Amino acid sequence: MTVMTVMTIPVITIDGPSASGKGTVAARVAERLGFHYLDSGALYRAAAVASIHAGIDPQDEPRLVERVRSLQLRCAGERVLMDGEDVSAAIRTEEAGVRSSQVAAVPGVRAALLDLQRGFLQAPGLVADGRDMGTVVFPQARLKVFLTASALIRAQRRHKQLIEKGFSANLDALLRDLQERDERDRSRAVAPLAAAPGAREIDSSTLTIVQVVDQILRWYAQA
Ligand code: CDP
Numbered sequence: 001m002t003v004m005t006v007m008t009i010p011v012i013t014i015d016g017p018s019a020s021g022k023g024t025v026a027a028r029v030a031e032r033l034g035f036h037y038l039d040s041g042a043l044y045r046a047a048a049v050a051s052i053h054a055g056i057d058p059q060d061e062p063r064l065v066e067r068v069r070s071l072q073l074r075c076a077g078e079r080v081l082m083d084g085e086d087v088s089a090a091i092r093t094e095e096a097g098v099r100s101s102q103v104a105a106v107p108g109v110r111a112a113l114l115d116l117q118r119g120f121l122q123a124p125g126l127v128a129d130g131r132d133m134g135t136v137v138f139p140q141a142r143l144k145v146f147l148t149a150s151a152l153i154r155a156q157r158r159h160k161q162l163i164e165k166g167f168s169a170n171l172d173a174l175l176r177d178l179q180e181r182d183e184r185d186r187s188r189a190v191a192p193l194a195a196a197p198g199a200r201e202i203d204s205s206t207l208t209i210v211q212v213v214d215q216i217l218r219w220y221a222q223a
Contacts, residue, residue, distance in 0.1 A: 007140055010035075010040075011127040012220060013133035016147035017182045017193060018097070019161075021204050021212065025147065026129035028213045033127070033220070038120040039075070039098065040130035040137070043113050045091035046073055046082050048099035058102035065108035073116060092165060093220035094177060101181045105188040131185055134196030143223040144196035145216055149205045151179055 012035070014026045023039055030037035030088050036159055047068045050056075056063050074081040079088045090096060103109050109134075128137065134144035149157075155175035162169040185193040195201055200219050204212050 006121055009121055009123050011121065011138045011141040012127045012143045012216070013138050013141040013196065013199075014127065014129040014145045014147055014216070015131055015133050015193070015196065015199070016134070016145075017149075017154065017185070018178050019158040020147045020149045021157065021209065022129040022147050024209055025204075025212050025216065026127045028209065029216050029220075030127040032213065032217060033125060035125035035127050036120055036122055038117060038126060038128040038130075038133075040113075040133060042075065042080050042091060042118055043073060043116065044100040044104045044109075045096050046080055046087055047071065047103050047109055047113070048096045049087050049090050050082060051103055052095070052099060058099065058106065061108055064103060065112060066101075068109050068112045089165075090160075090174055093167060094162065094169070094174070098177055101184045105184060105190070107190045109189065110190055116131050131193040132191035134199055135194060136191045139196070141196075142198045143216070143220050144199040145219070146199040146201045147212070148201065148203050150203075151175060151182075153205045154178055156210060186215075190193065 014022050016022050027037050046210060049056060050067055051058060051064055054067055056067055058064060072083050079086060086197055114137065120128065134141055152175065155171055155178050158174050158178065159169050159171050182193070202212060202215060
């Protein structure tokens, strides 16, 4: 495909802080439109798991970047394969979540994952969720959404999600982790978490998933 063709494929970006509901909402919007879906956080989480497995300190940029560059990452639906190994469960632990925001602050890691993310852009369209989808990865997106919710609601959602997946979880510790992670994501020098210029903002604290999905689809129909 030519660069022009790629640039005309419609993209919807959904960025926002941890556990704001981006993943569920983005996957449903993609399903309703028949679009592809990119969970960019899963790639940073996989990089985190790789660094934990290899015992690489997230501060050790050269080793970390070399490892991430050599990773063979594949997403197949909900499954994530890293060098052929299914890491779908391993990337969802809280430890991987905390480590992911540390490795995500390293510029070389972000650069190493850029082409992989852009490769998800295929006809008939893409819904991409993360922190910098609208600001850095797909600045040409037709619709940019910034999805938030209060910290307590987000911690409660994450708690429920972890318990449902069979992990143990403590609400106070989750709230603390989440606030620390958001702070790190917002204050980093490269691709910080921020609403893209022109992004539509939506606070999901008191909305259901269906309401958020419908709102995004209405915005997209007008975009
Ligand atoms: O599941 P949760 O919303 O907590 O996080 P995630 O979307 O799986 O992303 C995990 C971490 O990866 C985030 O805390 C960010 O530090 C990082 N990330 C990023 O920097 N840029 C992205 N586009 C997506 C995730």
